[in-house]
Amino acid sequence: MPSRASNSPITQFQNCRILYKHKIIREDLWVRDGKILNPESLFFVEKGYADYKLDCNNCIISPGFIDAQINGAFGVDFSSDPDSLAEGLQRVSKKLLAHGVTSYCPTIITSSPETYRQILPQIRRTNGSHNGAGILGIHVEGPFISKDKPGAHPVDLIHDCSQPSGFQQFLEVYHSLDNVAILTLAPESCQSSDVVTRLTREGIVVSLGHSVANLPQAEDAVRNGASFITHLFNAMLPFHHRDPGIVGLLTSDQIPPGQTVFYGMIADGIHTNPAALRIAYRAHPKGIVLVTDAIAATGLPSGIHQLGSVTVQVDDDRAYVAGTQTLSGSIATMDSCVRHFKQATGCSTVQALEAASLHPAQLLKIDHIKGTLDYGTEADLVFLDDDLNVKRTYIGGKMVWESASIPTEQLTSRPYL
Amino acid sequence: MRLVILDDYDEASHWAAKYVRNRILEFNPGPDKYFTLGLPTGGTPEGMYRKLIEFHKEGGLSFQYVKTFNMDEYVGLPRDHPESYHSFMWNKFFKHIDILPENAHILDGNAEDLDKECERYEEEIKQAGGVELFIGGIGPDGHIAFNEPGSSLVSRTRIKSLAHDTIIANARFFDGDISKVPTSALTVGVGTVMDAREVMIIITGAHKAFALYKAVEEGVSHMWTVSAFQQHPKAIFICDEDATLELRVKTVKYFKGLMEVHDKLVQSSHEQSAKRQKLK
Incomplete structure (x- = not known):
């Protein structure tokens, strides 16, 4: 790879809606080193891509x-x-x-x-x-x-x-x-x-x-x-x-x-x-x-x-x-x-x-690191259904809790290479 | 030259996307054989990008072995500015498809040495084996990429000052404030596009009608840089009805009479084989 800033694996959460800048938008969420990643600069500057892609079953992703x-x-x-x-x-x-x-x-x-x-x-x-x-x-x-x-x-x-x-x-x-x-x-x-x-x-x-x-x-x-x-x-x-x-x-x-x-x-x-x-x-x-x-x-x-x-x-x-x-x-x-x-x-x-x-x-004056899904903030996430029932919880990009009522999805390995 | 006339913008976008899809599929790209595509930004190609994304999501089209070269980028505008052509390409196209980052090329308008950046870009195109299909749109003054009226028709990639009307037209993307619009850009030259093995120009809307007339019915002129493609061995113009308003009836009728031939170019392989079955 040309110039990736870090060798840590990158996860791309797909098929989800995310709470971003006061709107719920259909957008993928990218995480590396426990933080939310700007995929555009990953693409153009680092020329990198996701190591893992995760299907989120169309859930809403909110900051924790x-x-x-x-x-x-x-x-x-x-x-x-x-x-x-x-x-x-x-x-x-x-x-x-x-x-x-x-x-x-x-x-x-x-x-x-x-x-x-x-x-x-x-x-x-x-x-x-x-x-x-x-x-x-x-x-x-x-x-x-x-x-x-x-x-x-x-x-x-x-x-x-x-x-x-x-x-x-x-x-x-x-x-x-x-x-x-x-x-x-x-x-x-x-x-x-x-x-x-x-x-x-x-x-x-x-x-x-x-x-x-x-x-x-x-x-x-x-x-x-x-x-x-x-x-x-x-x-x-x-x-x-x-x-x-x-x-x-x-x-x-x-x-x-x-x-x-x-x-x-x-x-x-x-x-x-x-x-x-x-x-x-x-x-x-x-x-x-x-x-x-x-x-x-x-x-x-x-x-x-x-x-x-x-x-x-x-x-x-x-x-x-x-x-x-x-x-x-x-x-x-x-x-x-x-x-x-x-x-x-x-x-x-x-x-x-x-x-x-x-x-x-x-x-608490920590909105530069928590409470949003802005790039660079910590990937503390809640996955919710449309009735706002919690389906999964992530801290620092790692899954820390999962509702038993949804099937476990497969992590797919990198699509190319 | 082919001139393909569709009913409206959506039809034209759909037709253009199907054409691009077929060209890529027929080329059958692979690890040792990349399909090289020249790409425009702006309102005109957006509909085509949307359709290409659909084709990709339906599973019938991959960009894994496609290299792209964009036409232009503003000078001095941060890469992550929402109006940069990097942002446009990411949001309207790249993030939705499976193109690899190392295969997507866009001029760097923030490069330290802009002349060197332009040379490097030409070199990269050459390294990629030249462009298979260059897609473009045009401005109402007939400019292709940022090759404003008066640009040399054999020009290469270089820095260009923007024409005053281009700056005014672009002000709507910069809070309506002319002072915020970048005044220069890096752009491929008319000659760079001419070198592509095939050129496809999309022209839609009544405000582009005069430019289409100049491109098709008048002579080659550096004041309407798109007219240069009259001399390209394989150029295809895709337009909607509105864009034909300044053309002669005879011209429109001639090309519309060829639609049956043109439409064969965008049939899916499924449609083609169905037709073959019928003939048997």
């Missing part, structure tokens, strides 16, 4: 899903059991592949400083592989949140910052922020303007949530660098027309130019009423980030489960505190959220897929 908020799943709770955490992370990472999730932010709810010290250093950023989805950094949710909006967080561990000492206090509580990618705080707590500025400068995404902030407080935080809203509508003041609160950020005219406020949305059809979902989406379609906010009961069969100190009853798509009608958290999977979001909002397939791939990548 990214879950920016997940507390656990498959019986594992990231926040409650530091001793078996490594094992738990492995289990969840592996099983998320079946749901099209190729990377995620394990989420730690409000905990004690000792617990943070034990847990946070254990959750390191890792690349995905056949062993499971990659970890993009931790989402620490709390403890600097409002006692008035604790949700399921332990109230006694919440820091309401009656004696504010700013960023230093954050470091004392978390011990280290090295592995943290997203930090949820209530902007009205602590000396948030200093803290938000510092965290943003450290490259951490500051998210507003579990908060009773009014709109001006929320806008202040955004001006200081906050760029995310944690599970919109949940654990914040309800929308009021004279003070729309954090929800008002969706249509605020105080957002600095060039900055986007993203918002997490639990689109499981239970935690957010479809009408509210539509209001948010239509007001600010480019900011929606689908999150599962899933708890340990996710992926467990219907029945009674003992999860840590809590007994949970799973009934199909809902999890209750056993013996009550109280929802114990979301047990949604990312692929089901994508389907529900599309059905509930009537949005296009492109918009539904981007809400689970491009938008979280933009939020």
Whole structure:
């Protein structure tokens, strides 16, 4: 061969539709060295061609899903059991592949400083592989949140910052922020303007949530660098027309130019009423980030489960505190959220897929390597049928999960030579 | 010269594609015997490329042993610019067929030494044994490739400044902004195309009617460079009805009367054998 830049094998995915530059187009997808390859420059510059051609059965290929908020799943709770955490992370990472999730932010709810010290250093950023989805950094949710909006967080561990000492206090509580990618705080707590500025400068995404902030407080935080809203509508003041609160950020005219406020949305059809979902989406379609906010009961069969100190009853798509009608958290999977979001909002397939791939990548400022099928980005892929059921998952160009319901296709060897 | 008149653009494109298919199949190319094809870009040949892709996908036509030489490329336009002729060929043709990258040749308009690039291109054509079938389209001013009016009819591959009307016409591909249109191009010469063993020119649309008249009914002139092919031993012009508007009725009737003969050239082997069976 004349001038191929690399001898690594090239795979050409054929007979597929790909999500490329905000459109679903009929186009082949080329991968080499785990990255998406520009076939035109391969042809003209390197004069190379595919080593393998793979028939994709006319499926849709989307960038892999990214879950920016997940507390656990498959019986594992990231926040409650530091001793078996490594094992738990492995289990969840592996099983998320079946749901099209190729990377995620394990989420730690409000905990004690000792617990943070034990847990946070254990959750390191890792690349995905056949062993499971990659970890993009931790989402620490709390403890600097409002006692008035604790949700399921332990109230006694919440820091309401009656004696504010700013960023230093954050470091004392978390011990280290090295592995943290997203930090949820209530902007009205602590000396948030200093803290938000510092965290943003450290490259951490500051998210507003579990908060009773009014709109001006929320806008202040955004001006200081906050760029995310944690599970919109949940654990914040309800929308009021004279003070729309954090929800008002969706249509605020105080957002600095060039900055986007993203918002997490639990689109499981239970935690957010479809009408509210539509209001948010239509007001600010480019900011929606689908999150599962899933708890340990996710992926467990219907029945009674003992999860840590809590007994949970799973009934199909809902999890209750056993013996009550109280929802114990979301047990949604990312692929089901994508389907529900599309059905509930009537949005296009492109918009539904981007809400689970491009938008979280933009939020985490990694859209130059993940969340798109642009040339040069990592080949984390989900193969979907037209109803958006996951058929296959790839990480770095390698197949890491396959639905049993489709026949295995043959890799065809190079057509010429 | 043959002049083949079809009803409309689609018919002309289909006919042209069938002709190319048959020429390749009859040639029966193989590892020691490549079929060499000269190729144009632009709106006119797009329909033909679409049909050739169909033939390939249906399984009846392979480009594995076909070498191609494109006519021209802009100077200084990045190769991956959507309006570059590299991009055109990739998107409209090459990526859909089984041609090998080392067999697809396009002039490099970003070469350091443009004159050398042109010499190299001529040499490559020679190395390939010359062009078996050169396909071209023309501009409304009768230019073939970028051989604008006034180009030498024995010219070889070289750099050319574009005529002002060509730049205006191409502005629609560059956001309607004339300042963004490249002002020069590398192009094969009229002589380069003349050297091909066969030349096929596709001319469609009423706006090309005057050029077709100049090409067919007037004398050879460097002001209508396509007219040079009157002196080619094997040239075929494929046009639609609209493009014949400036021709004399007599000319049109004569060539239309030959359609039965022309159509035999594009029958599939299946159709040919069916006819032979009937004769028996």
